[in-house]
Amino acid sequence: MGLTPGEASVAGVSSRTAHLVAVVMGGPSAEREVSLSTGRECASALRVAGFEVVEVDAGHDLCARLGALKPDVVFNALHGRFGEDGAVQGLLEWLGLRYTHSGVLASALAMDKARAKAAFEAAGLPVVHSVLVPKSEAMARHVLPAPYVVKPNNEGSSVGVYIVHDGANTPPQLAAEMPDQVMVETYAPGRELTVTVLRDRALCVTEIITSGWYDYAAKYTVGGSRHVLPAQIPDAITTACLDFACRAHDVLGCRGLSRTDFRWDEARWRQEGGLAGLILLETNTQPGMTPTSLAPEQAAHVGISFPELCRWIVEDASCAR
Numbered sequence: 001m002g003l004t005p006g007e008a009s010v011a012g013v014s015s016r017t018a019h020l021v022a023v024v025m026g027g028p029s030a031e032r033e034v035s036l037s038t039g040r041e042c043a044s045a046l047r048v049a050g051f052e053v054v055e056v057d058a059g060h061d062l063c064a065r066l067g068a069l070k071p072d073v074v075f076n077a078l079h080g081r082f083g084e085d086g087a088v089q090g091l092l093e094w095l096g097l098r099y100t101h102s103g104v105l106a107s108a109l110a111m112d113k114a115r116a117k118a119a120f121e122a123a124g125l126p127v128v129h130s131v132l133v134p135k136s137e138a139m140a141r142h143v144l145p146a147p148y149v150v151k152p153n154n155e156g157s158s159v160g161v162y163i164v165h166d167g168a169n170t171p172p173q174l175a176a177e178m179p180d181q182v183m184v185e186t187y188a189p190g191r192e193l194t195v196t197v198l199r200d201r202a203l204c205v206t207e208i209i210t211s212g213w214y215d216y217a218a219k220y221t222v223g224g225s226r227h228v229l230p231a232q233i234p235d236a237i238t239t240a241c242l243d244f245a246c247r248a249h250d251v252l253g254c255r256g257l258s259r260t261d262f263r264w265d266e267a268r269w270r271q272e273g274g275l276a277g278l279i280l281l282e283t284n285t286q287p288g289m290t291p292t293s294l295a296p297e298q299a300a301h302v303g304i305s306f307p308e309l310c311r312w313i314v315e316d317a318s319c320a321r
Helices: 032-048 062-069 087-095 104-111 113-122 135-140 216-220 235-252 266-272 294-301 306-315
Strands: 020-025 052-057 073-076 130-134 148-152 162-164 181-186 191-198 201-209 226-228 257-264 278-284
Touching: 020 032, 020 062, 032 052, 032 073, 032 306, 052 062, 062 087, 073 087, 073 306, 087 104, 104 113, 104 235, 104 278, 113 130, 113 235, 113 278, 130 135, 135 181, 191 235, 191 294, 201 235, 201 294, 235 257, 235 278, 257 294, 294 306
Parallel strands: 020 052, 020 073
Antiparallel strands: 130 181, 148 162, 148 181, 191 201, 191 257, 201 226, 257 278
């Protein structure tokens, strides 16, 4: 099950020895505003937990600012490219600073959806078929039979996701800011499920209920989605989700906290039984920590308060991750 907050420190770090925690947030990615919200929430919780905290908006001077601050731990509250794709992790390794969440390789691998999916598939985890194609090709023809999904290969929080429904006459016309290469994958129908992992402990399964697609607005707008935890699903599906989330965490080499998302097609399961219809979508190495976020909600469900969760994340920090 692994350590829970309040038990012995795993990296020699505590509110007594980590005199200064730098919460790095913001940054230049498409998820900047969410990161700022995450950072402020975590900074507040860490102060409650007894740490001295400074909030740092990540810009081009991040290296100089951290060098001047000399924090005991960097709490990585960044989302999206540069913050969770291995870039800032490499900078922190270079500076010799202890930091939270996953390291360089795991962060880069998880952020690259195609490579992460290949790792999952090699480990026997259930994924849907997908291909990487030029953006121009995805707009010129149906690359896969509908229904299918088009999305960036290296963004999170459902940024730039297009669903092409069954019977669509034309392929999607993608926004200008979409990258030159995109992922096209078979649409996985069903109920939206997610599992948070703390080191080697899967907390619980949450079902996410929305009126439509679980997009950026549904994730980060109060009332945009409803969370049911524990999810009201068969025991076998619950067990599989918990197991698959831990396995995904290990396959990618994640550290600290991660969250893995699933789709479960109940109609197919009723026809075939077993684990039919259960699909692993992706693993997020920097889950949101806002008032509407899933990881803090799952932690609270198993008795870990938000300040305790943030303390655990700091206590898990290290440099060689």
